[in-house]
Amino acid sequence: MDAQTQLRAAADRAYSMPLEQIDPSDPTLQQDDTHAPYFARLREEDPIHHTADSLFGPFWSVTRYDDIMHVEMNPQLFSSDSRRGGIAIMDGNAAVSLPMFIAMDPPKHDVQRKVVSPIVAPENLARMSGLIRQRTADTLDSLPINQTFDWVPSVSINLTTKMLATLFDFPFEERQLLTYWSDVTTALPGTGVIDSEEHRMAELRKCGEYFLRLWNERVNAEPKPDLISMLAHSEKTRNMPPDEYLGNVLLLIVGGNDTTRNTMSGSVLALNRFPDEYRKLCANPQLLESTAVPEFVRWQTPLAHMRRTATQDTELHGKRIRAGEKVVMWYVSSNREPGKFNDPGSLQLDRENARQHQSFGFGIHRCVGNRLAELQVRILWEEILKRWPEPGQIEVIGEPQRLCNPFVRGYSSLPVRINA
Amino acid sequence: MKITYIDYNGTQRDVEVEAGTNLRDAALNNAIPGIDGDCGGECACATCHVRVDPAWLPRLPTMGDQEKMMLEMMDDRDERSRLGCQIHLSPELDGLVVHTPMGQH
Numbered sequence: 001m002d003a004q005t006q007l008r009a010a011a012d013r014a015y016s017m018p019l020e021q022i023d024p025s026d027p028t029l030q031q032d033d034t035h036a037p038y039f040a041r042l043r044e045e046d047p048i049h050h051t052a053d054s055l056f057g058p059f060w061s062v063t064r065y066d067d068i069m070h071v072e073m074n075p076q077l078f079s080s081d082s083r084r085g086g087i088a089i090m091d092g093n094a095a096v097s098l099p100m101f102i103a104m105d106p107p108k109h110d111v112q113r114k115v116v117s118p119i120v121a122p123e124n125l126a127r128m129s130g131l132i133r134q135r136t137a138d139t140l141d142s143l144p145i146n147q148t149f150d151w152v153p154s155v156s157i158n159l160t161t162k163m164l165a166t167l168f169d170f171p172f173e174e175r176q177l178l179t180y181w182s183d184v185t186t187a188l189p190g191t192g193v194i195d196s197e198e199h200r201m202a203e204l205r206k207c208g209e210y211f212l213r214l215w216n217e218r219v220n221a222e223p224k225p226d227l228i229s230m231l232a233h234s235e236k237t238r239n240m241p242p243d244e245y246l247g248n249v250l251l252l253i254v255g256g257n258d259t260t261r262n263t264m265s266g267s268v269l270a271l272n273r274f275p276d277e278y279r280k281l282c283a284n285p286q287l288l289e290s291t292a293v294p295e296f297v298r299w300q301t302p303l304a305h306m307r308r309t310a311t312q313d314t315e316l317h318g319k320r321i322r323a324g325e326k327v328v329m330w331y332v333s334s335n336r337e338p339g340k341f342n343d344p345g346s347l348q349l350d351r352e353n354a355r356q357h358q359s360f361g362f363g364i365h366r367c368v369g370n371r372l373a374e375l376q377v378r379i380l381w382e383e384i385l386k387r388w389p390e391p392g393q394i395e396v397i398g399e400p401q402r403l404c405n406p407f408v409r410g411y412s413s414l415p416v417r418i419n420a
Numbered sequence: 421m422k423i424t425y426i427d428y429n430g431t432q433r434d435v436e437v438e439a440g441t442n443l444r445d446a447a448l449n450n451a452i453p454g455i456d457g458d459c460g461g462e463c464a465c466a467t468c469h470v471r472v473d474p475a476w477l478p479r480l481p482t483m484g485d486q487e488k489m490m491l492e493m494m495d496d497r498d499e500r501s502r503l504g505c506q507i508h509l510s511p512e513l514d515g516l517v518v519h520t521p522m523g524q525h
């Protein structure tokens with residue numbers, strides 16, 4: 001079945017099935033890219049929706065932009081604390097249940113976040129941009145011309161892994177471990193990366209040991225501007241228990257890796273789906289300095305959701321949420337809300353309110369690395385257009401393979417050809 | 421009314437704005453560098469961070485809980501930090517001077 005037929009079948013099903021049976025967490029909806037009609041119906045008919053039974057147990061779905069904003073801005077009501085369940089829909093995933101600053105509430109959240117956030121401050125990004133550009137140029141110059149290859153490992157994974165190794169000052173020759181541990185952290189068991197939760201934990205213990213070794217090296221050396229040294233030398237974090245250190249490391253690995261990687265792949269796919277926009281970009285590359293990059297991030301929405309847990313009984317858009325219940329904010333839905341974004345399914349590189357997308361979250365947990373991610377995607381396209389300035393020169397040749405995952409919206413492969 | 425934005429290089433930009441707007445919108449409408457305002461003015465992203473000239477600080481509207489919460493998570497805030505979207509430009513702020521950062525994050 002081709003993608004269009006599949007989407008039509010999904011729309012028929014989404015609008016004919018009993019409302020209460022809709023389960024937006026079904027990971028095949030992301031794998032097949034058929035989630036849109038289900039979310040459209042929920043936004044229209046049941047914007048705060050309860051799913052009684054799913055792979056991830058019972059949970060509430062928040063599907064509209066303004067309701068998500070309400071949840072984001074009230075962390076005292078909707079907690080991120082790992083002890084309550086953390087920030088992702090899966091409860092049994094030991095990796096995402098570790099203490100890490102994204103999965104903490106204030107005041108500890110604010111304290112730990114501030115230890116690492118200077119690395120992505122504007123001055124530091126300005127300093128790093130030359131290196132990012134050089135690496136991007138080298139990577140593009142090594143790509144095969146006029147033959148089909150997979151963009152995901154050759155460009156997206158390649159570039160984001162090098163960036164992450166730089167941020168950690170991680171042994172460069174072993175940097176592919178970072179990508180592997182990122183995948184181990186977020187994968188659903190049985191989808192190709194890990195077989196079980198035990199398998200996940202076994203692999204992450206190795207990650208913990210590796211990073212403990214790096215910690216011990218850095219803590220006994222002069223402070224340096226890499227993430228491990230910053231954590232090891234800050235008085236706010238230097239006495240972290242090992243599981244909290246591992247949690248923060250995994251957060252930074254996934255945050256610095258998956259999202260940028262998948263936006264890099266998504267941008268290529270989006271421009272191929274919307275050739276007029278590809279022409280617009282080639283005619284006006286300055287769009288990369290204003291709205292084009294946020295629009296790529298909106299269109300891709302590299303994380304489908306973030307999760308919170310209600311700390312007390314509360315009301316949300318007329319529904320009664322009870323203390324302890326799981327509340328999932330579906331960014332993949334709010335970023336497609338017609339009342340917020342005109343013709344939301346389409347890519348519009350000059351979209352006036354592109355920056356208002358919710359892919360980075362809002363409120364105190366807003367993505368700390370958002371400007372670094374944007375910088376990497378901007379430089380990638382600037383360097384692509386320098387080499388291949390005509391619309392369609394990076395041509396998608398076949399269907400991408402998407403991840404079977406309710407959290408990370410990404411690609412395991414994207415066949416392309418550079419026409420030159 | 422007149423508002424003065426001074427960027428991280430020390431470059432001063434005086435702009436004429438209508439009373440009743442806010443410091444974020446006034447910056448974006450006048451292409452002031454260093455102000456992003458991602459969330460649209462909802463006090464939800466802290467990307468309209470400015471440092472207010474000390475002489476003007478006591479004359480600003482008081483800080484709400486949401487603004488305090490957003491400033492609390494920032495590594496580079498100080499006692500002059502405010503979010504532009506929360507500073508409603510009433511006529512008595514004519515002449516306000518604020519400093520903008522190199523960039524927001």
